[in-house]
Amino acid sequence: MSQYMPFQNDFQHSSATYINRELSLLEFHKRVLAQAKNENYPLLERLNFLIIFSKNLDEFFEIRIAGLMKQIDLKNISNAPDGIPNEIILQQISETAHQAVAEQYEILNYTILPQLQHYSVRFIQYQDILEKHKAWIKQYFFKQIQPVVTPISLDPSHPFPRLVNKSLNFIVTLQGKDAFGRQIELAIVPAPRSLPRMVRLPDELTGGAEHYILLSAIIHQHISDLFPGMTATGCYQFRVTRNADLSLSQDVTDIALALKDELSSRRFGRAVRLELGSKAPEALSDYLLQQFDLEPSQLYRIEGPVNLARFMADFDIPSLHFKPFQPLIPKVLRQPQRIFDVLSKQDILLHHPFDSFVPVIQLLKQAAHDPNVLAIKQTLYRSGAQSEIVQVLAEAARNGKEVTAVIELRARFDEESNIEVANLLQEAGAVVVYGIVGYKTHAKMILVVRREGKQLKRYVHLGTGNYHAGNAKIYTDYGLLTTQEDICEDVHKIFQELTGMGRLVQLQKLQHAPFTLHQHLLELIEQEIHFAQAGKAAHIIIKVNALTEAKLIAALYRASQAGVKIDLIVRSICCLRPQVKELSENIQVRSIVGRFLEHTRVYYFHHAGENKVYCASADWMGRNLFSRVETCFPIENKKLKKQIIEFGLLNYLKDNVNAWQLNADEQWQQIQAKDGEALFMAQQQLIERHQFED
The missing domain is CATH 3.30.1840.10 (Polyphosphate kinase middle domain)
Structure with missing residues (x-):
C-alpha cells in the first residue's frame, strides 16, 4: 500500500470543468480534416486525409450519434459529467458536422482535384464526361x-x-x-x-x-x-x-x-x-x-x-506521396543469433513505426520452430486470418507447441475477422478463449515458455498497440521485449486470469485494469501533489489517445492547483478543460496530428527525480479502466526510460508544426513557430534519428 492515499474524490463536474466527449471527438476529426489543407504535404497524402476524415465521420455517426439518438428515444437524461442534455449535444454536433462536410468537399473540388490535374491525374465525375x-x-x-x-x-x-x-x-x-x-x-x-x-x-x-x-x-x-x-x-x-x-x-x-x-x-x-x-x-x-x-x-x-x-x-x-523510409531493426537483433540469446542478456524497446515490427514476428517464428519452446500465449485484439502472426501461431500449434490465443471477438468492426482468426487457430490445434464476458480484452501480451537446461524460462512482449503488422507501419506504439522474472510472472498470472477462474491475483510490477490501474494512477498523481506541496519539483506528462475519466480529470485539477506542472499529449478526445484560472492554470493540452496516427500510451511522473515511466494499453477513459482488461508496465531500465522521456514525450512537446493546443474555451489552435524559431516536427525527427542511427 502506498504511503500516499488519494483524496476522497467528491469533485462535481459541470460543463465549466468537463468538455463533452462527443464534441471533443468531433473536434479531433476536424483536426484530421485540416491536414488536407496542409500545403507541406504531398497531394495524394492530402487526399488520403480527406478519406480518413470520411471514414472517421462514418464511424462517428454509426456509433456516437447512434448512441445519442438511442438515449433520446429512451428519454434517458444525460448522465455525462458535463451535464448537457443529449438534444443540445446532437444539435451542436449537427451544426459542426455540416460545416465540416461542406469544407471537406470544398477542399476536394477546388484544391485537391484541380492540383492533381497538373500531374495528369483526373477523377471523372458525370459532369466531366467528354464525347470521346x-x-x-x-x-x-x-x-x-x-x-x-x-x-x-x-x-x-x-x-x-x-x-x-x-x-x-x-x-x-x-x-x-x-x-x-x-x-x-x-x-x-x-x-x-x-x-x-x-x-x-x-x-x-x-x-x-x-x-x-x-x-x-x-x-x-x-x-x-x-x-x-x-x-x-x-x-x-x-x-x-x-x-x-x-x-x-x-x-x-x-x-x-x-x-x-x-x-x-x-x-x-x-x-x-x-x-x-x-x-x-x-x-x-x-x-x-x-x-x-x-x-x-x-x-x-x-x-x-x-x-x-x-x-x-x-x-x-x-x-505525390510521403518520402518512404525503412523502419529500423535494432542492431543487436540483426545478428545471426537467436532472439532468445539476445533477450536473455537485455531488454529491447521498440518504437513503431520508426522501429520495425519484425522482431515481434521474429520472436514468434523462432518460438514456433524451437524444439525447446513448450508454450506460446498471446492476446489478439485486431488481426486478420491472413496476418503473418496468426499464420505463425497456427504453425506453432501444428508443430506441437501449446498455443493459447485470447481473442477479443468484440473489437469494433473487426468482429467478423476475429471470428475467422479464432476458427483458423482452433483448426490448427490452438486453445482459443474469448476473454471475460462484459470485459473486453484489450491488453497486448505475448508469453513464450522455453526449457533451458533444467529450468523453464519465460520471454514476454508487452505493447501499447495491436498485433497488426499493417498498423505497426502507420501507428506510433511502444513494445517491450523482456525476460524480467517479476514481469514475466505477472504476465503469466494475467493469462491464467483470462483463461481460468479464480480470485484476483497480486501482481508484482504490472498494474492491470479493471482492478488496480485506476487506483494506482490516482496514487501517482497524489504523490506529485505531495512533492509540490513540500516545495519540490513536480511534473506529470501523460500521452494517450483519449482522456475522459472524470475522477482522473478531477485529480489532475487538484494537482494543478497544488502547483504540479502537467503536460497532456492527447490525440483525440480530451474532456479536461486546461488553462482555467484557479483550476487548471498549470495544465497544457496538445494534440499531434501528422503522418502517423499517434497511438502510444505513456505515463510519466517526476517523483522527486526518480522519473517513473509506464507504458500501457489503456487510455484514460472509463471503458479502459473499468470495462476492459488492460496492462500497464513500468520501464525501469535507465537507458530505455531516458529514451522514452526524450523521444516519446519531450520530443512531442517541442513540435511546432503538427501540434494543436487546447484552450480554456474548448477551441483547438494549431501551434505556430515563433519568429526566428526553427520548424520542428516530432515524427520527422524520429524518422531522421532512426535513419542516422542506422
Whole structure:
C-alpha cells in the first residue's frame, strides 16, 4: 500500500470543468480534416486525409450519434459529467458536422482535384464526361455493370427496399410506362458492392495519363438503359448511414454465435444520417428522409461522390506521396543469433513505426520452430486470418507447441475477422478463449515458455498497440521485449486470469485494469501533489489517445492547483478543460496530428527525480479502466526510460508544426513557430534519428 492515499474524490463536474466527449471527438476529426489543407504535404497524402476524415465521420455517426439518438428515444437524461442534455449535444454536433462536410468537399473540388490535374491525374465525375469517353463507357456499362445491377421500381408491389449501411445508391425519377403498362415514377438502383468505385480509362483515351471515371458517373450516364422503354429524368446518388454498434447480453452462452447473429443485423440498423447529391430536388430529399425516419438536420447535401471513403485509386506517383523510409531493426537483433540469446542478456524497446515490427514476428517464428519452446500465449485484439502472426501461431500449434490465443471477438468492426482468426487457430490445434464476458480484452501480451537446461524460462512482449503488422507501419506504439522474472510472472498470472477462474491475483510490477490501474494512477498523481506541496519539483506528462475519466480529470485539477506542472499529449478526445484560472492554470493540452496516427500510451511522473515511466494499453477513459482488461508496465531500465522521456514525450512537446493546443474555451489552435524559431516536427525527427542511427 502506498504511503500516499488519494483524496476522497467528491469533485462535481459541470460543463465549466468537463468538455463533452462527443464534441471533443468531433473536434479531433476536424483536426484530421485540416491536414488536407496542409500545403507541406504531398497531394495524394492530402487526399488520403480527406478519406480518413470520411471514414472517421462514418464511424462517428454509426456509433456516437447512434448512441445519442438511442438515449433520446429512451428519454434517458444525460448522465455525462458535463451535464448537457443529449438534444443540445446532437444539435451542436449537427451544426459542426455540416460545416465540416461542406469544407471537406470544398477542399476536394477546388484544391485537391484541380492540383492533381497538373500531374495528369483526373477523377471523372458525370459532369466531366467528354464525347470521346462515351463509346468506351457504353461498352463497359453493358459488359461489366448492367449484368450485376438490380434496378428496383417503387410501386405497390415493390416497397422501398432495405438498403445496406453506407451502400451507394441512386434514386431515379422516370417517365413512361414499363413492360406491364404501369406508370412508374420512382426507382432505386443500388450500386453493387462487388464493383470497383473507380475505373481506369484506357491509355488510348488518356495518352497514358492516370484518368479514372467514377462508377457513379458510368451508371448515371446510362441510367435510362436500366429501364427499357422509359426515360430517366433525374438520377441522384445517396447513401444512408446506420447504427452499427453491437449489443451483447451478459448471459450469452456462446459469444461467437451471438456475435454472428448481431453482425447480420448491423447492416440494417436504425438510420442516423442521409447523404444526398446536392442537385436532388427537395421533393426527393423529403421523400428519402421520410423513408429513413430522419429529420432535415440529418440530411447532408453532397457536392461530389457520396462514398468518398472509397475514393482512392490504385496508382503510384512517388512524388505525390510521403518520402518512404525503412523502419529500423535494432542492431543487436540483426545478428545471426537467436532472439532468445539476445533477450536473455537485455531488454529491447521498440518504437513503431520508426522501429520495425519484425522482431515481434521474429520472436514468434523462432518460438514456433524451437524444439525447446513448450508454450506460446498471446492476446489478439485486431488481426486478420491472413496476418503473418496468426499464420505463425497456427504453425506453432501444428508443430506441437501449446498455443493459447485470447481473442477479443468484440473489437469494433473487426468482429467478423476475429471470428475467422479464432476458427483458423482452433483448426490448427490452438486453445482459443474469448476473454471475460462484459470485459473486453484489450491488453497486448505475448508469453513464450522455453526449457533451458533444467529450468523453464519465460520471454514476454508487452505493447501499447495491436498485433497488426499493417498498423505497426502507420501507428506510433511502444513494445517491450523482456525476460524480467517479476514481469514475466505477472504476465503469466494475467493469462491464467483470462483463461481460468479464480480470485484476483497480486501482481508484482504490472498494474492491470479493471482492478488496480485506476487506483494506482490516482496514487501517482497524489504523490506529485505531495512533492509540490513540500516545495519540490513536480511534473506529470501523460500521452494517450483519449482522456475522459472524470475522477482522473478531477485529480489532475487538484494537482494543478497544488502547483504540479502537467503536460497532456492527447490525440483525440480530451474532456479536461486546461488553462482555467484557479483550476487548471498549470495544465497544457496538445494534440499531434501528422503522418502517423499517434497511438502510444505513456505515463510519466517526476517523483522527486526518480522519473517513473509506464507504458500501457489503456487510455484514460472509463471503458479502459473499468470495462476492459488492460496492462500497464513500468520501464525501469535507465537507458530505455531516458529514451522514452526524450523521444516519446519531450520530443512531442517541442513540435511546432503538427501540434494543436487546447484552450480554456474548448477551441483547438494549431501551434505556430515563433519568429526566428526553427520548424520542428516530432515524427520527422524520429524518422531522421532512426535513419542516422542506422
